[in-house]
């Protein structure tokens with residue numbers, strides 16, 4: 001496959017040409033997680049490095065430890081062993097559910113993130129509305145959570161994550177509960193925001209096409225014990241969609257590998 | 268490949284439109300505006316009025332048919348006379364005010380103690396294990412059972428009355444708050460941690476607001492228990508030094524065997540209970556629940 005300069009330029013402008021030699025955005029070293037002593041570890045000496053501005057997709061069957069790994073990177077779970085370094089003060093994390101607080105408005109949810117970051121009261125409102133506009137939600141600031149559709153909620157959640165002003169964004173199957181049409185649109189939205197903001201993203205999914213469509217690199221996780229078993233560099237031109245022929249071809253290849261990995265457990 | 272930048276532009280514009288279309292199609296419809304005053308009257312005010320009129324009608328028939336002697340079953344008109352004169356000579360207002368003030372003070376005390384207790388039971392697993400069953404048990408103990416003890420401790424005094432009110436209301440409030448806190452989805456706490464809120468910040472901005480519906484339920488029940496306990500206490504602790512509350516008014520009716528006064532007192536007690544419910548608790552609860560989309564309004 002050929003490296004595509006256009007794609008790189010569109011994706012992360014500050015990265016043109018030279019792979020960054022500096023501090024990785026995320027470095028996971030030899031991380032293991034054991035929940036129950038008498039069962040194989042959920043994560044077994046996982047290594048993972050994300051370059052600044054890189055979009056990495058973490059792919060694996062249900063229950064292989066993707067969420068566990070993401071929670072460890074986010075600092076919500078202490079790993080049994082191993083180290084995690086994150087270049088950001090505190091990585092932003094988006095859950096599969098929008099996890100919006102229902103007593104707050106859309107803007108109120110974003111403002112809470114700003115408040116936690118220490119942004120002054122006067123600027124919060126304006127900043128929240130700016131972030132909502134960034135995810136195409138201008139005018140929805142005063143809406144209550146229950147008045148929003150699933151796609152809108154997930155965009156508010158994205159705006160709230162962006163409000164954390166972290167250079168590292170962790171996403172745990174954020175679009176898994178959405179219908180295909182909405183998901184397609186949100187893929188475009190996310191790709192745009194990622195390129196504009198120069199974020200480093202770890203995107204967890206069990207959807208192979210989604211991983212190939214979004215990621216610059218796709219990591220396949222095996223289950224029990226969970227570890228990264230293979231990785232693919234995605235050198236397909238941006239912008240791409242889930243229907244792009246290159247996406248389909250690479251997804252087919254990865255799916256074959258995924259199936260092989262899963263069927264290991266049936267034997 | 269050559270056409271790709273053009274497609275980008277088209278798609279960027281297109282996304283906005285598609286997204287706006289999806290948002291419009293998929294958002295919850297705005298709820299119909301509240302019905303007009305006329306409609307509200309027909310749907311909310313009229314039914315209980317009609318029902319009440321029917322009850323009075325049957326009562327009148329029973330009186331005419333002399334189901335009971337008239338000292339035991341006075342006519343609606345007799346009761347209305349007593350009711351009216353209690354209004355005109357101010358004794359009804361005095362009794363309502365005395366009881367309402369006691370109820371208010373007792374409820375406010377219960378609110379402070381019950382909230383503190385609920386929070387303490389939430390923070391301390393040990394305390395929850397130790398006091399939890401007793402607090403739950405107290406909820407089902409009729410607080411009138413405390414009246415004799417309270418009188419022995421405090422004599423016929425306001426202190427005795429407040430003791431009974433507190434023992435009635437505090438368990439409901441503490442349990443309501445604890446129940447509300449227990450039902451907070453763990454996901455909300457994780458959101459607070461991801462956003463970087465401190466323990467105090469998470470309590471204030473996530474935990475307490477999330478527990479509000481359960482807490483309000485507890486407050487509402489706490490008020491009902493406070494009011495009931497107060498009536499029980501007033502009915503028994505009759506003493507000239509203790510201003511005349513509704514319960515004491517009821518007791519006067521009993522001692523004089525004046526059924527009209529007894530019915531008048533009961534009607535006043537009921538009216539206060541309904542008024543507080545309709546004017547205080549129902550609006551607060553409705554507001555909280557509709558804001559969260561937990562009720563159809």
Ligand SMILES: Nc1ncnc2c1ncn2[C@@H]1O[C@H](COP(=O)(O)OP(=O)(O)O)[C@@H](O)[C@H]1O
Nearest residue numbers: 035036042060061062063064065066067068069
């Ligand atoms: N807190 C926990 N205690 C015990 N087992 C857990 C816990 N969290 C996750 N697991 C187990 O770890 C495995 C991986 O879970 P998870 O990371 O959620 O997988 P994924 O996100 O890939 O679907 C599952 O088998 C799950 O049952």
Ligand SMILES: [Mg+2]
Nearest residue numbers: 066067068172
């Ligand atoms: Mg998961």
